[in-house]
Amino acid sequence: MTDLKTPPAEPETAVEPHAKPLAWPLGLAGVALVIVGSFLSWSYDGQILGDLSINFYPGGLQILAIILAVLALVLLLAEKGPLTKLGAWLDVTAGLRALGFTLTLYMLLVLVAISADSDGLINVNPGGYISLAGAALILASAWMMPLRHLRDMSEARLPAWFEILSIAVLMASVLFVAAYALGLEDAWSFILCLVFIAAVAAVLFRTGALTWVGHVAQRNRKVLTLSAFLVAFLFPFTQGGSDANMSIATQVLVFAATAMGLNIVVGLAGLLDLGYIAFLGSGAYVAATMSTSAFATIGWKPPFLVVMLIGAGVAATLGLIIGTPTLRVSGDYLAIVTLGFGEIFRFSMFNLDGNNGPNLTNGPNGVPGIPDLEIGGFNFGDVHTVAGIELGRFSNYYFLLLVLTAFVILVFSRLNNSRIGRGWVAIREDEKAAEAMGVNTFGLKLLAFAVGAFLAGLAGTIKAHQDGAVSPDQYIFLESAFLLAAIVLGGMGTIAGVLLGATILKLLPEKLRFFSEYRLLLFGLLLVLMMRFRPEGLVANRRRQLEFHEEDEQLAVDVDEEHLLVEEAK
Template structure:
């Protein structure tokens, strides 16, 4: 029996695509308005008819979006969108991810209640709708790729689009963090990923990228406004703000590593040691009863000392090891990370000087206090409660802004272009007069300095510092965040760090299999988008040289950027 190719299926059944997608969307909407189970405790009470709750809002949204996308080429007043955007490609992404998300959401009902018999009619209708939508989208013909870069609105409307987009990001992130059930969170995460993919295939992100270039300052201010307002959406929740603060620490550290790996192309597998060195400096110079140094300078001095000590470690490890490259460099840096951890274990007064209390670490680190503002106390702002982790979150927000500023300035400078030249072809860069060794050493020192700054705040937020916090796995996660998000980019690293810190916290029902899931995600990323979630144009060109249209577009954009510089 000869199997039919996808093109043959599209040619044969394309006429059924429109009614199938429309029927699937209607079934999804109908299923959203019906009960999914009899148990009120599952995912926010899915037992009420004509009153969507929890994940039912996702299927309702998927149905409405599917109807909107399938009608774009068929309605006169929407026909202009089809000339610049690609609704068919968006429907394919939406149909696939909606089906996967519905299956996982229904699994969240079946698994705790013990069987398919616990599904009410609404669940089956929603599943049928997702399946029909998926099948219809598979046989939908794809038109030629479109370009929305020339779509322009009035400046006020474009700024309004940015504000609305950032507002959705603010309340969406607050809603996602508020979900405690792992099955619900997983389904929601896949559905959100599907929406992002659908909007990307639709061409919206390409248009937003051009819009962002025209209003870069507005976008930057809106992004930091969203980050600043985030704690006010959490109703004083220390659990969620603890996760958010850890994400900022991880992001700041990953941004420093992005200089080493993303710009200079040097694989560092022991980078967590620089974060640990800053944390130990802050712990030793704190007023902790377990501190072994009787000197407590102001915290701003401690921050600088922590950054400088980390930078010195970067120079120490960099000077002898940067003469090697590739796998050998990775092995050497891996060894340095282990040396740091073992060294902190041995500085206990028995095997070495009494400096770190060995495996016990330094505990009872006091909270910071700036000009009478106690970071460990609860504060009321505009009638909203801000707890301890919210206080540290705001401080870390200032740090991440500084780290992003340093990275952006270096990336746009001659130093940044020198790092990129080394990453692309070290021999060619050396032949053109680039100081290879000096720039590599600078990358290690600057990256380590930024990680040290983050470590000084981390010590006070965590209250204690122990050697087992700085193991190789943490360095591997930092590298993975850069690769997953997009090497050499700012937004990509922030997204990658957020995903890798958020997933382990929310997927606890996988227990020890969380790393297996993480590995599968990375494998899928390397297969389908090796350049990362938010790819720099140069990295995108490296991985898609065979795509002549994309290569020509990227090369022209890079030429424009180089001319501007």
């Protein structure tokens, strides 16, 4: 077992010459300037970016700049100073370059935001320019330092208690940043917070620390899972009863649970479904028509748990109906057929209005006035106080959706690690080869459609009550495209990746409303950049990552070792 105190030998070959003598002191000077500038006023106008006009009292965005400067100081001390043992494991220069670039971009955006929200750069106070100069010095210092070979962080071991503590600190940081970011009402402040998050993530990735975190998470999977759900459970308690933020959070969970069902179809079985939003809509319409709304068209009012099962069953039945005749085709043809199914569902909801067909959905008017859920005497529309903190209507639905998301994740992970999951992966990789090996390809593809539709139907039944209304316009093709984009962006076949992708694609449009006319352009640009620089997704499945990086021999070895560990665990 290797620990951080005994790093492996330095490789004989170097990528670049030795660092220039001025590199290290220049970096320290940059850190000092960023911190000093952040304690001074950045803006003359106190109404901009959360009031950055007070000297010696840093605002929120200034504190973020100070955090990045301290992170740069840690990297510099790991390069030359008391933290050199840590630096022997990390690619300090690559991390410092990423940090210098993102910190400089951060400060430039601060100046642009102040200028755009006021009368120009004349309203930028000296502190802003001083911090910008410091960021530029850090970037210049990083480019004077030589690159190192990245260590194999799988060999780095620390005591188990320290690894668990690291997971706890990481998840607490996620909770803090999420609460802070959602609390930002100004769009520029939110963008700058995203740049801060990107800076920290880039440093962790470029130094190799993220690889170590991945190995720690693999060794402490249960601890990570429990801590993640604990953070998610505590999130409403950080919002101070804000219904606006909790409304966004509930939408994210509905979107994530639905995307996880689509991940079975696309990520595991490799079936391109462009009409998946119809399954979510079918569950929502079942719940709406069986609710106690004055506009509900079905007289039977069973308990909600029964409604959930009926809604999920109807969605799964639709999956079987559309899958039976169409799953014998594949690729682009399957995509076209599923796209057509999504549109057929939407137009059917329009026509079931009593004039063109039976009156089930009230046509384009939909079913408004859906009351809040009431399960066992607990009304989800009431405000409840827990530990002195008010939890409103959306917080109640958030906890229910959190339970649903946990169930969906459990189903996905169990199926993924089963013989059925391995059959789906075989079909995705090469359907002809899988069929030749005796895999029932048609049956498994049909099962993927049915299970994915079932999970989407469950989410739809809750969504109907949370939204309070259901109409055909909610289930357009664009929503199916966003669900698919969340899977591609996050990482096909992964759990964390789909959750991350769903959060990004649902959260950004809500917080960046002034980009509403350019949302599709930004999403398209984001996907193009992902396909160019990280086609396997933000959180890549290791085997799928190997498909895009076949030349990486070390990755192939890691994948084989990971597979052996999973088999031994079984």
